[in-house]
Amino acid sequence: MSASSxxxxxxxxxxxxxxxxxxxxxATQDHSIMPAHAHLNLLGWVSLFLFGIYYERRPALDVSRLAMIQVVLWSVGTIVLTIAVAALHLGYSAADPLAAIASLAVLAAMLIFAYFVFRPARAVESGPAARMSPAE
Ligand code: HEM
Incomplete structure (x- = not known):
């Protein structure tokens, strides 16, 4: 499977x-886990979807092992962070170290992504599908 899929x-x-x-x-009118909801949606839905678009436009990168590792690390980090943030807001302060570890995991995944973005252009050139010609 590709990193974008x-x-x-x-x-x-x-x-x-x-x-x-x-x-x-x-439904319960209890918004105490709102920060966990926001993190799950923004790290999990919005960011992952954006990573997917970036990878899909770069076919060579899309099938690379490091891109897969980036997606898996980000996803696992997001899930653990969501659970830990929810637990913290429900009063379980013991979840603090878990939140710290998960936040470092998503930071590490973002650093891998930054490496893809900043490395020399030839290595991350967009695939043919990404090139558009003006309409005649
Ligand atoms: C069925 C869909 C959804 C429902 C029912 C829902 C419901 C809620 C509720 C009840 C809150 C708490 C509001 C408050 O306490 O002030 C909230 C906050 C929030 N939601 Fe959602 N949400 C949904 C989908 C989404 C999606 C798709 C995203 C992001 C792409 C999102 C992002 C946020 C954010 C960022 C906050 C925090 C807002 C703030 O800080 O005031 N939500 N949502």
Whole structure:
């Protein structure tokens, strides 16, 4: 499987879970886990979907092992961070170290992504699908 397919799949799972969480908060009128909901939707849905678009436009990168590692590290970090942030806001302060580890995991995944973005242009050249010709 390519990094983009994995990103899109994880992103959709995250937004479904995030929406269920949002509906749960609205239905119970208990918004205490709102920061966890926001993190799951923004790290899980929005960011992962954006990674997927970036990878899909760069076919060589899309099938690279490091891109897969980036997506998996980001996804696992996001899930653990969401659980830890929810636990913290429900009063379980023991979840603090878990939140710290997960936040470092997503930072590491973002640093890998930064490496893809900043490395020499030839290595991350867009694939033919990304090149558009003006309409005649
Ligand atoms: C079924 C869909 C959703 C429902 C029912 C829902 C519900 C909620 C609720 C009840 C809150 C708490 C508001 C408050 O306490 O002030 C909230 C906050 C938030 N939601 Fe959602 N949400 C949904 C989808 C999404 C999605 C898809 C995203 C992002 C792409 C998102 C991002 C946020 C953010 C960033 C906040 C925090 C807002 C703030 O800081 O005031 N939500 N949502």
């Amino acid at each position: 994995l990103s899109f799949r994880f992103a959709v799972i995250c937004v479904i879970a995030g929406m269920v969480m949002g509906i749960g908060m609205a």
